[in-house]
Amino acid sequence: MTFDVFDTLQGNLTVNLEKMAKVVNAGLPLTAIFFGVLGYYVSFYFHFATVTFILITGINFIYRHVQKQHALLANFGIVAQMRYMIESIGPEMRQYLFASDTEEKPFTRVERSEVYRKAKGIDSSSAFGSQLLFNDMEIKLRHSMFPQPKENLKPYALHFGEERNLKNTYTLKHPVIISAMSYGALGQNAVRALARGAKRAGIPMNTGEGGYPKYHLMEECDLIFQIGTAKFGVRNEDGTLNEQKLKEVAALPQVKMIEIKLSQGAKPGKGGLLPKEKITPEISELRGVPMGQDVISPPFHPECQTPESTVQFIQKVQQISELPVGIKLCLGREDEFLKLVQTMKAKNCFPDYITIDGGEGGTGAAPKSFLD
């Protein structure tokens, strides 16, 4: 008899069920005898264990030699019963421990909890993006038949503002930036960690629409300052653009470009509400909003209601900031975008770049149905 119930197969530890069953089948009567001896010589109470093991040995005998229905029980005895027991609690184990939140059918955990929350009137806003699969979105690496040695590759450089003969042009040295994520959606540790990473990697970080970039500035990376529809950080009390404040932000040496956010993929047609409970003295200062009252982010810039007024607004921000100015939008209707571009052409006024947001729902907070 061997006690080696684990086998090392190509370095992997695997359970050898056959050996384990042999050990258990021989071990059961031996254990019953062992407790019988203890019960006889040491204390009568050991006989409780003796009886238990005699019963289990009997059941094991029936499994192996009497019943003919279950091959597993006949081959392995009571050890195989463990398999049936585990199998019987499999659905619960999978549901609670192993199944991902999106894989169950017909309703996934994500869908069910959304319904529960809605039914209980609990806010179902969530952050960071939809959990649904967007299969054709993976980044794919394609083979080249003629690969180039590294020395032959030209360093990456993308210039912004050159076409307008700007004094303050900006050059992206790597094809990577950190997307807009506002302070508020992210805490100060996250903002500072990302900003520090951006500095080390030599890439810019978009501040998001969270207002004055106090924590971003601490880490000295290049910044793209974003103007959201509420114009946090550069707003007048009524939510319109405060030109003086924009001038001051644009004059910060770390702020290299400005981005006007027209729309975001995660929230089609939706603005936002900053509830008064979330407005701390710091948020009030950085965002330029009063304490004690809710602040509404409109779904669009009041200045940008037509292609003409949108182009005018871009031009205005370009003139005030004297920096490259981009726009960010999620492309909903091609004809609208075409009109915007035609208007830009007619007025000879273009943004210095355009960020196209995907529809995959990355956000700080949006209702789940919008995310999906």
Ligand SMILES: Cc1cc2nc3c(=O)[nH]c(=O)nc-3n(C[C@H](O)[C@H](O)[C@H](O)COP(=O)(O)O)c2cc1C
């Ligand atoms: C926590 C968080 C906060 C965000 N805040 C902003 C924001 O302030 N302004 C904005 O335009 N987009 C914001 N976004 C959206 C991202 O900039 C980006 O458009 C979105 O995540 C999709 O891009 P991705 O696929 O690279 O994540 C936020 C996203 C996240 C996850």
